[in-house]
Amino acid sequence: MEKFPFVWKKGARPEDPLLQKQREEKAEKQLSWRRNREISEWSHELPLTPERKEMIEAAALVFEKQFEVLGIPWKAEFSLRLFHFFDREGFDTQFPESVGNDGFHGKYDITAVVEEKEKGKTLLTLFHEMAHVASAQKYMLTEEEEKLLLYRVGYAGVDVNSQNGGVDEKKTHFDAFNEGVVEMSALRMMIRYKETLAKQLDIDEDLEELANKGHAYKNCVALVGIVIEKLAKLEGCEELKVWKRIEKGQYTGEMMWMRDIDTLFGRGSLRVLDAFVADPGKDAEVLARNVKIFRYFQTDDLAEREQLQTEIH
Numbered sequence: 401m402e403k404f405p406f407v408w409k410k411g412a413r414p415e416d417p418l419l420q421k422q423r424e425e426k427a428e429k430q431l432s433w434r435r436n437r438e439i440s441e442w443s444h445e446l447p448l449t450p451e452r453k454e455m456i457e458a459a460a461l462v463f464e465k466q467f468e469v470l471g472i473p474w475k476a477e478f479s480l481r482l483f484h485f486f487d488r489e490g491f492d493t494q495f496p497e498s499v500g501n502d503g504f505h506g507k508y509d510i511t512a513v514v515e516e517k518e519k520g521k522t523l524l525t526l527f528h529e530m531a532h533v534a535s536a537q538k539y540m541l542t543e544e545e546e547k548l549l550l551y552r553v554g555y556a557g558v559d560v561n562s563q564n565g566g567v568d569e570k571k572t573h574f575d576a577f578n579e580g581v582v583e584m585s586a587l588r589m590m591i592r593y594k595e596t597l598a599k600q601l602d603i604d605e606d607l608e609e610l611a612n613k614g615h616a617y618k619n620c621v622a623l624v625g626i627v628i629e630k631l632a633k634l635e636g637c638e639e640l641k642v643w644k645r646i647e648k649g650q651y652t653g654e655m656m657w658m659r660d661i662d663t664l665f666g667r668g669s670l671r672v673l674d675a676f677v678a679d680p681g682k683d684a685e686v687l688a689r690n691v692k693i694f695r696y697f698q699t700d701d702l703a704e705r706e707q708l709q710t711e712i713h
């Protein structure tokens with residue numbers, strides 16, 4: 401059996417984020433990458449109106465509060481320069497490689513958000529991308545470290561030497577688990593601070609209702625949910641305690657708890673978790689494997705888990 405890389409050991413740098421200036425340089429580099437490929441620069445972007453500015457600032461404040469709750473001593477940098485809003489058509493035209501997505505976070509500085517009719521939906525996307533950004537800032541790499549084979553953005557471990565299809569697309573380990581954690585963080589923050597947010601941003605709709613009604617990466621969130629439920633049961637502690645450890649880990653690099661997955665569910669379980677595909681599309685084979693992986697973490701039957709492992713790998 402192929403040895404699974406213990407990615408949280410390599411390239412994880414839970415130290416101070418880089419200075420603003422260095423980040424700006426990285427952003428400039430990323431922009432020139434686009435320019436060199438004649439991808440026009442933000443021509444479809446919506447203007448940064450006071451209303452949009454307010455949304456970024458309100459969300460940034462929520463992150464600040466949440467970091468306090470989690471006992472994280474540093475602040476993420478959410479400068480206004482970082483975020484760019486697009487309408488659906490503008491986003492799809494601007495980023496043909498990401499058509500249909502709600503947004504993306506640039507590794508260093510450029511983060512795009514699709515603006516929806518419902519303000520709450522836009523806010524949820526913004527929270528999601530901000531969570532990625534906060535993790536990315538923590539794991540900002542130096543030039544030297546960029547030569548590492550693996551580095552992390554949250555729970556996702558990027559394999560630098562791999563090619564996963566498209567341009568600049570690298571194989572990302574634990575991508576689905578990471579997206580689930582990010583979306584769950586976004587949902588919980590929006591619900592926790594829903595009253596302040598609604599008041600501040602003049603939102604009529606019930607943000608909790610909206611969050612429960614529809615959000616991104618449903619299958620990944622469900623997977624994270626089942627892992628939390630099982631870990632809590634196996635460890636004999638509160639689910640919330642398990643979740644807080646997971647939530648905090650994405651921003652601080654404290655991820656050693658992941659080893660518990662192999663200890664508690666059995667050897668090879670981390671590889672099973674890694675095999676879950678965040679966005680399976682209509683690929684029947686991938687969809688069927690995802691179902692098996694979900695079942696793997698759901699069942700208490702050891703023999704069933706062993707059997708599933710042989711089918712999944």
Ligand SMILES: [Zn+2]
Binds near residue numbers: 528532582
């Ligand atoms: Zn995401």
